[in-house]
Amino acid sequence: MATSMRARRWSAAWLLLCLAGFAAAVVPAAPTQMTPEADRRGEDQTFLTYPEWFLVYSPDEFADFLKAGKNPSEFPFIGHLQQFWQAYGAIYRITGDRYDFNGEYHTMIGVIGVSTTLEYGLKSAYETVVGRVTELTAGGTATEEDRLAAEVARDYVDFLALQPWYEYDFSARLKQVWTDTPWVGPNMLRKWERKYWLTSEYAGKAIYGWLIGKATRSSFEKPKLETVAWVDGFPAESTGLPSDLRVIRREADGHALIALPRYAPFTTESLQLAQRGVRFEEIAGNRDAILITVIAPGDWRAPDRWPYRVLFLQPVLTRANQQRLAVVVPVKDLDRALLELAQAPYRLEHVYDY
Template identity: 45%
Template sequence: MKTRFLALLVAVLLCAASAFAADSPVAPNQRRGVEQTFLTYPEWFLVHSPAEYAAWVAAHPAHDFPFIGHARQIWSSYASVTGEQLRRHYPSNLGYHVMIMVIAGSTTVEYALRSAYENTIGRLSWSVSDGELTAEDRYGARAAQEYVDFIRKEPWYLFDFTARLKGLWATTPALGPNMIRKWERRYALTSEYAVKAVYGKLIELATRAAYDPALLTTQVVVDRAPSQLPRDVKLVRGVEDGRAVLDLPRYYGFRIAATELARAGATLQDIAGNTGDILVTVWLNADQPVPSGGARVLFEQPLLTMPGKRRVALVLPVSGLSSFLLRADESGVKVEHVYDY
């Protein structure tokens, strides 16, 4: 597996191809390569995974979270999207691969260390408690959810870990039941927030030096503009043939805005200069069929904290995204994310 993945990666870094629709009405500075719909998946897994963690620790001790399983899923999904990039001869985008290797590598190290700690010291402190979450456990769960809510819209390194560290010591009582568990959690959370505060500042400095600030909107082309635009959607200009160029929020908000546009009767035809493939992930039950309508399965992953559920990554044409979102909305299929390049 490792040899095959390295071979795929080397081949991708050597390939190049044009990705944009030649006649796209999208502004040149708003166009992004088609390969990014695939390469953003490993980056977004580092939102999906903390979201699972936050939901888990709200009701369970952290030592039962599948850290190692999630680390494996980072790399297996990276191999899948890299393979797709190679098969379709998409642009190499070396810089994005370097970024993925950094964040996936650092997350793997973090998860390995946390798994080792939680399954020794963390598990021991839980075993001598009465089985109830402490104030520190609950504080950590709230901070984990605040982190997820933040990184769905902003880069993780801008999250204020220092404020969470101060809040831990200022708002949780030093004395109370399960003293061993309380102070072990206090130590674990203090260490986590302190390390991430420092590491986040270093990553922020490196990112600002290496990359331009990320655009917070995605320009799209629709077959027609609805009479009333959804919230957070702005009209950029009309096109002579009756189509319209719109500004949609990027990242987490894109799926919401695109679904609202579909409900209003508009069909997406071009996203960030792309009219070809786009990646979407959905949650399905174990025996639930994959939604039809031209979607192709790229890979599947079990949702490790939700037995009986799986994440399915689907490739579909941009022109079919609006109808897909409508069908998913009507049938109750949970669309996790639309990877808007």
């Protein structure tokens, strides 16, 4: 009886060893991360950074809107708020399905979302009532203050491509309201109403930005301005490569560990690399999903067997027949997606590099 029990135990152990060996042969081991630990970022951040970037796209629309000579009272502030929260809903769902809850980042999005809701709500109410009245008294003619507001709006958007909003020098812009525009001139009601409004806006943002900047610097580490990527097919010659690309390590088989500038330049330079035949295998330690947005025609619909997942579609509210398309692709397919989505009928907008 004891011999029979020992035999059964040995048989069970042998079977488990066989199953373990079979599983190891069938299920490949996870690839080793090539990105140094200090340069890795959570994969959920490719999604969570979108709400921040929407608050670049919205001012960009506003800047173009003013440059085209349109009245601020006609800008769809409430429509942009709806788009912000709708997109965040999609982001919340996909990150909730895939990743652990990132309380710190969701809190930050909540703060900027609530503050933007208050700002846009106030702007919408003020411009619809007071601003519209003074627009009518000016007969559609822009004052020096209107032209300064359009200039500041464009400068602010250009700044946001590389720096956080709270570092923008609103104090200098406030000074310009009173030093670069005359105190008297045509359409005095509109002129002084704009001085009042721009003074209130720039002063409020200067104070709030100073507080946010102080809180951010005391609570968070200074963000890294590079994104590290592990790539294949890296060319031996540097001709045609971005000048600020940094090669950390190069392998004889064409693999390389490289560092690219973060934020807006990452989009441009990753496209340049894809055009040189470089294939991404890992970005900031991630190999699964990366988010891209493109601008597509308003009537665009996904073709049959389109290989990418569409996270959401939103119309560009101030530009006729355009919509923003948020696409999720595997990192290994990023080069192919960039080459495809940078051609008509698409316009590549941004790659969210975690």
